[in-house]
Amino acid sequence: MTILCTPSQPGDDLVVALGTGVLTAATLPRVRELLEQLPAERLVVVGPEIAFEEAAGFATDLRLTRPLVGVVAIRPVLDVETYAYAMQAGIRELVATGDLPGLADACRRSRRLSESILLPAEAATASEAKVITVFSAKGGCGKTTLATNLAVTLHANGARRVCLVDLDLAFGDIAISLQLEPRRTLVDAVAMGENMDATGVAGLLTSFRPGLECVLAPVEPGDAEKLPAAVIDDLLGVLRGMFDYVVVDTPPQFNEHVLRALDGSDHHVLLTTPDLAAMKNLRLTLDMLDLLSYPKATRSIVLNREDDRVGITAGDVEQALRSQLAARIPNNLEVAASFNRGVPIAAEKPSHRVSVAIQKFGALRMDGPQVPQVQTPKAPPRRWRAVGSRSGRGA
Known part of the structure; x- marks a missing residue:
């Protein structure tokens, strides 16, 4: 009615x-x-x-x-x-x-x-969402593909409420990868000011399917500069009460918006591919996260597009990063084809070996007790100073 x-x-x-x-x-x-x-x-x-x-x-x-x-x-x-x-x-x-x-x-x-939408009154009796940020300091590693497929996997055909946030303010691809029309984007959150709440944030959402919503990146030139980094704190705080999981896709750079997302996240998914440039950038990323005192327990390192034919094995990656891999996602051309069709492979072919690898990763790392709930700090100034001279796109 x-x-x-x-x-x-x-x-x-x-x-x-x-x-x-x-x-x-x-x-x-x-x-x-x-x-x-x-x-x-x-x-x-x-x-x-x-x-x-x-x-x-x-x-x-x-x-x-x-x-x-x-x-x-x-x-x-x-x-x-x-x-x-x-x-x-x-x-x-x-x-x-x-x-x-x-x-x-x-x-x-x-x-x-x-x-x-989960009402705040109903959310009071439920656990808050887990916020998961997907990051790589090198472009082209498949962050958007992993973020969208991870969101689909966690959604579990409607069993959970999931929100996918495109934080790549200048070159976000969530809208085009899911063939969504960005009627409202992140920049519209600025108008809410201090009045951001579940009702206002609901107006930002673009639905991919029932229970799987998206907050899309700005589309107009110059809109990215209009979004204060503090908005990310407020947005993630509100989304926690509306969903079971929030997955954040990021640009390949340490900027203030990304750092706010990392601060407000329960888990960091760090992506690399089997090539020297990506591995070098991830090694620097791990050093940076250590410098900023992010707990190692909140990290998962994912090897994307694994293919022994390129001459670098999973063991080589672990040795170079001095860290254990949480997931290995095989290289497959069907992933790019599904991306071009606007349907994540985890939704289109859930039994595909790439889909299964992401499902296992989500079940092991996101649903288990090893993902701690964290309190969102209020923009610690030392982090912005520490990273200022090292921000920018990776090689």
């Missing part, structure tokens, strides 16, 4: 776009009365005749009283200022007047989010 707030009689085409079971209310106070009578209601659509300030205030109140209820606002004019105001207030979707297909899509997305 949907509650439509409009003082005029809605047309048949509008009712069809909203789906079956539409209740109308002439004013927002009347909508509040209906919500009290209908505790299971999850969607309110505010018509263009309602003043936007009034709609925003209504959405702000719902964030505290009924956080699962999504608000979709129909507006005659859509601009950057309106979007920012809507995001800050907690309006999930804005739709232009007359855009009936867009309205239908917005309502479906809002309902799907309401169904998949």
Whole structure:
């Protein structure tokens, strides 16, 4: 069912776009009365005749009283200022007047989010999400491929709620690898300021499938510079209460955003491939993590694209890194083919040997007791100073 707030009689085409079971209310106070009578209601659509300030205030109140209820606002004019105001207030979707297909899509997305989000009240009796950051100091090692397939594996066909975060602000590939349309991205979190909560973050999510949501990287040039690193602390803190697992994909560089993610993570998945440049960069990464006092128990080293034909074996990698491998993922062209199709191989072919390797890694390292829960520190300044002269993309 949907509650439509409009003082005029809605047309048949509008009712069809909203789906079956539409209740109308002439004013927002009347909508509040209906919500009290209908505790299971999850969607309110505010018509263009309602003043936007009034709609925003209504959405702000719902964030505290009924956080699962999504608000979709129909507006005659859509601009950057309106979007920012809507995001800050907690309006999930804005739709232009007359855009009936867009309205239908917005309502479906809002309902799907309401169904998949774990309420803070429910989360109080559940354990917090484990945050897993996937990192490599060298580009091209397969971080995005591993992150997406690990997220699919942990999702376990809907058994768990998983969020995949694309923290590669300049060159993020999660959207294109999963063939998602980035209607909202990380940069939209800036408008929430200090008001970031589950309702606001829900508006950032793009669904890959029910229970597997994504926070996508910015797509416009210059957007990456608009995102303060402190937003990452707040975002991961909120996502912990909404999901069972949060998987963070990162750029191949130590920057402040990445360090915030590492600080807020329970586990670091460090990736290498069987080539000298990747191994050298990972050795430097391990030294850096030691310098910054990250516990060794929170690390897993993964050898991706293992292939003895290149002349470097898994034993060679372990000897060079002076560390044991947690997983060995075989090289296979089908992985790249599935990536190009927009379907992770773990979802498309769960019995494939690459999928099985990732499944075993997820079951062993992510579900076991060896992944400690950590407290997120509040941006320790010494870390930013220590890494400042060594940030940048690896060779």
